[in-house]
Amino acid sequence: MANNQQLSTKHLLGIKYITAEDIRLIFDTAKNFKEVINRPIKKVPSLRDITIANLFFENSTRTRISFELAEKRLSADVVNFSASSSSVKKGETLLDTVNNILSMKVDMVVMRHPAPGAPQFLAQHIDANIINAGDGTHEHPTQALLDAFSMEEQVGDLRGKHIAIFGDILHSRVALSNIFCLQKLGAKVKVCGPPTLIPKHIDTLGVEVEYDVKKALAWCDVANILRIQLERQDIKYFPSLREYAQYFGINKKLLDQLDKPIVIMHPGPINRGVEISSDVADSDHSIILQQVENGVAIRMAILFLLAARVSEARQKSK
Amino acid sequence: MDLLIKKATIIDPESDYHRKQVDVQIREGKITHMADEIEGKDTAVFEVPDLHLLPGLMDVGTVVGDPGFEHREDMYSASKAAAAGGFTALACYPNTQPVVDSKSGVRYIKNNEEDLVVNFYPIGAVSEKCEGKDITEMIDMYQAGAVAFSDGQHPIQHNGMMMRALQYVKSFDGVILNHPHDISIASGGQLNEGRISTMMGIKGIPNMAEELMVQRDIYLAEYTDSRVHIANISTAGAVEMVRKAKKSGIKVTASVPALNLKFTDQELLNFNSNLKVLPPLRTETDRQALLEGIKDQTIDFLTSNHVPLEEEAKKLEFSFADFGAAGLETAFLLSWQILKEEVSLEDMVRLWSRAPREMLKITLPTIRPGTLARLTLFQPSIPWQVDPKRLYSKSSNSPFTDEKFVGCIRGIINGRKSEIFDR
Numbered sequence: 137m138a139n140n141q142q143l144s145t146k147h148l149l150g151i152k153y154i155t156a157e158d159i160r161l162i163f164d165t166a167k168n169f170k171e172v173i174n175r176p177i178k179k180v181p182s183l184r185d186i187t188i189a190n191l192f193f194e195n196s197t198r199t200r201i202s203f204e205l206a207e208k209r210l211s212a213d214v215v216n217f218s219a220s221s222s223s224v225k226k227g228e229t230l231l232d233t234v235n236n237i238l239s240m241k242v243d244m245v246v247m248r249h250p251a252p253g254a255p256q257f258l259a260q261h262i263d264a265n266i267i268n269a270g271d272g273t274h275e276h277p278t279q280a281l282l283d284a285f286s287m288e289e290q291v292g293d294l295r296g297k298h299i300a301i302f303g304d305i306l307h308s309r310v311a312l313s314n315i316f317c318l319q320k321l322g323a324k325v326k327v328c329g330p331p332t333l334i335p336k337h338i339d340t341l342g343v344e345v346e347y348d349v350k351k352a353l354a355w356c357d358v359a360n361i362l363r364i365q366l367e368r369q370d371i372k373y374f375p376s377l378r379e380y381a382q383y384f385g386i387n388k389k390l391l392d393q394l395d396k397p398i399v400i401m402h403p404g405p406i407n408r409g410v411e412i413s414s415d416v417a418d419s420d421h422s423i424i425l426q427q428v429e430n431g432v433a434i435r436m437a438i439l440f441l442l443a444a445r446v447s448e449a450r451q452k453s454k
Numbered sequence: 455m456d457l458l459i460k461k462a463t464i465i466d467p468e469s470d471y472h473r474k475q476v477d478v479q480i481r482e483g484k485i486t487h488m489a490d491e492i493e494g495k496d497t498a499v500f501e502v503p504d505l506h507l508l509p510g511l512m513d514v515g516t517v518v519g520d521p522g523f524e525h526r527e528d529m530y531s532a533s534k535a536a537a538a539g540g541f542t543a544l545a546c547y548p549n550t551q552p553v554v555d556s557k558s559g560v561r562y563i564k565n566n567e568e569d570l571v572v573n574f575y576p577i578g579a580v581s582e583k584c585e586g587k588d589i590t591e592m593i594d595m596y597q598a599g600a601v602a603f604s605d606g607q608h609p610i611q612h613n614g615m616m617m618r619a620l621q622y623v624k625s626f627d628g629v630i631l632n633h634p635h636d637i638s639i640a641s642g643g644q645l646n647e648g649r650i651s652t653m654m655g656i657k658g659i660p661n662m663a664e665e666l667m668v669q670r671d672i673y674l675a676e677y678t679d680s681r682v683h684i685a686n687i688s689t690a691g692a693v694e695m696v697r698k699a700k701k702s703g704i705k706v707t708a709s710v711p712a713l714n715l716k717f718t719d720q721e722l723l724n725f726n727s728n729l730k731v732l733p734p735l736r737t738e739t740d741r742q743a744l745l746e747g748i749k750d751q752t753i754d755f756l757t758s759n760h761v762p763l764e765e766e767a768k769k770l771e772f773s774f775a776d777f778g779a780a781g782l783e784t785a786f787l788l789s790w791q792i793l794k795e796e797v798s799l800e801d802m803v804r805l806w807s808r809a810p811r812e813m814l815k816i817t818l819p820t821i822r823p824g825t826l827a828r829l830t831l832f833q834p835s836i837p838w839q840v841d842p843k844r845l846y847s848k849s850s851n852s853p854f855t856d857e858k859f860v861g862c863i864r865g866i867i868n869g870r871k872s873e874i875f876d877r
């Protein structure tokens with residue numbers, strides 16, 4: 137896969153640190169990889185000499201499997217580490233844990249961590265290329281890229297398109313990365329949810345706020361519905377799931393009232409019957425499973441492009 | 455100690471020698487003679503360019519750590535760091551282990567202070583163990599040498615207890631210091647709430663968390679007709695509230711940390727945990743309001759907001775790192791760097807030497823023959839660069855690693871003791 141173009145950065149720490157050109161390059165590369173993973177033989181040798189550590193300090197199923205598949209399809213050597221089976225519980229610092237792993241000659245680190253900014257912290261102290269697989273309530277850049285990529289497949293060029301993000305914006309790294317990514321691609325973004333779950337200053341990012349689900353649905357071309365992050369809510373932000381589902385959940389009845397079809401997305405895992413009803417999640421408008429497929433292609437593209445920076449660094453050090 | 459200081463410009467509006475360049479003879483801890491030219495016989499002579507003598511500076515609300523957290527800062531290292539920053543006196547917070555909430559805690563500090571170059575003035579706790587429940591034996595502590603009362607790093611949340619504390623200290627015209635920080639509003643916040651915290655995906659501390667408590671403390675001071683000091687304010691709204699309260703004659707004073715005059719939350723976008731402090735760094739609008747408050751004397755004095763922390767508590771992911779920065783050694787110079795175009799050296803003396811002592815009712819040092827020598831040796835126009843290896847605080851959480859300041863502290867003289875640095 138000949139590609140002379142390069143990303144502007146050696147890490148993927150967040151969407152706010154990359155350019156619109158970077159995003160386009162990732163998408164173009166991902167299109168090629170999407171074709172690869174639909175072949176009978178789904179594997180290419182591009183990352184044969186690259187070792188990647190997947191460090192998951194927080195639970196994850198799909199992101200972790202998606203990254204691991206992407207790495208394996210690129211023929212990288214992969215090691216997995218998760219907090220539950222790790223030394224983190226023994227009181228080791230993040231820096232020590234990572235340095236120990238890097239001593240075993242690892243080139244790239246894919247990290248999920250509960251603390252916002254943990255990947256930046258790491259990037260300031262270690263040499264390896266870092267991919268942020270979600271850092272607390274900060275960013276989840278690969279999710280935003282696969283979301284925007286999936287949206288483009290459905291509605292074409294995102295410039296001027298209306299994208300609404302529904303749900304728990306306050307505790308969502310997906311929302312923040314989505315906002316940065318969609319704005320870089322020229323889309324208009326609105327967020328919708330109960331006021332207690334919308335960051336007070338979100339408008340300073342150029343985002344509109346809507347509390348009425350019906351109005352937000354009528355406005356948008358694409359509805360990206362987020363999960364209620366109960367595990368991050370230390371206090372009660374809304375009284376009950378029942379009331380939430382009733383006033384902020386997306387159901388078939390709401391969609392039937394619209395005068396146009398809209399695309400329904402969800403980064404998963406979904407709470408059926410809470411933020412999204414089953415008849416919406418399983419409807420023709422929903423592209424939830426396409427998102428998952430695109431996730432592998434997008435992650436392959438990012439790994440591939442960042443690995444080029446590893447090879448470049450190796451050349452220089454010779 | 456005996457020393458002859460040559461060609462020093464005196465900055466002390468209370469002295470006849472104010473703004474004059476003279477030689478100063480010090481014998482046995484006292485200023486014995488001041489004149490245009492003094493012959494140095496059998497005494498050490500100190501002469502450096504652009505030397506100014508200021509009445510010894512004082513920091514209010516220093517966190518020391520002795521007893522209990524000596525690995526962060528003990529009284530010796532705090533004293534050394536204070537001297538390096540130009541301070542001859544520290545009023546230290548009770549946030550030690552055990553908390554200074556009885557006269558024995560006050561006496562521990564007074565007893566250990568004797569051998570040190572800097573004077574330590576204990577601030578007693580308002581509530582037992584600084585838990586915010588029951589008020590302490592404040593009269594007893596006052597008699598033992600406590601100069602003020604505060605729960606220090608634990609802002610007083612309970613309105614009723616704050617009211618009773620203010621009433622109680624009236625019997626000896628005491629003063630209560632409180633950091634305005636409403637925990638139920640700030641809950642979990644890690645930095646100023648605004649565009650920056652939103653971009654970082656981190657819960658913010660709204661201005662209101664500070665301002666609700668500033669207004670509460672002003673109300674309570676008015677109701678009780680007692681003295682309150684609102685320590686380390688950081689928002690434009692808080693400055694305005696203090697300004698109004700002062701105009702209506704309420705007994706309120708206020709201070710601002712030097713660091714908040716320099717930085718805004720913009721500096722945190724790269725998750726720099728060394729600048730994770732309380733009060734948080736706010737916006738440029740707030741910073742400008744603080745500067746305005748200093749100029750019109752709404753702000754009475756400045757503080758180092760010195761919170762020494764070990765590397766293990768700071769070199770961490772942003773949300774896991776503790777709040778606080780070491781400031782003793784750089785606070786005065788930092789404020790001089792920011793303010794020197796706007797305020798005079800006389801103002802600097804008011805902000806760092808007179809006003810804190812007036813609030814605490816401590817004798818003001820003056821620079822004239824016959825008085826105790828309590829001096830800060832300062833070169834306002836000589837550059838000095840921070841060298842982290844030559845900072846005296848036990849903790850390494852100074853946000854300044856190689857900052858170049860215009861202005862150099864050469865040391866202090868405090869009675870018979872002195873600390874002079876080769877810089």
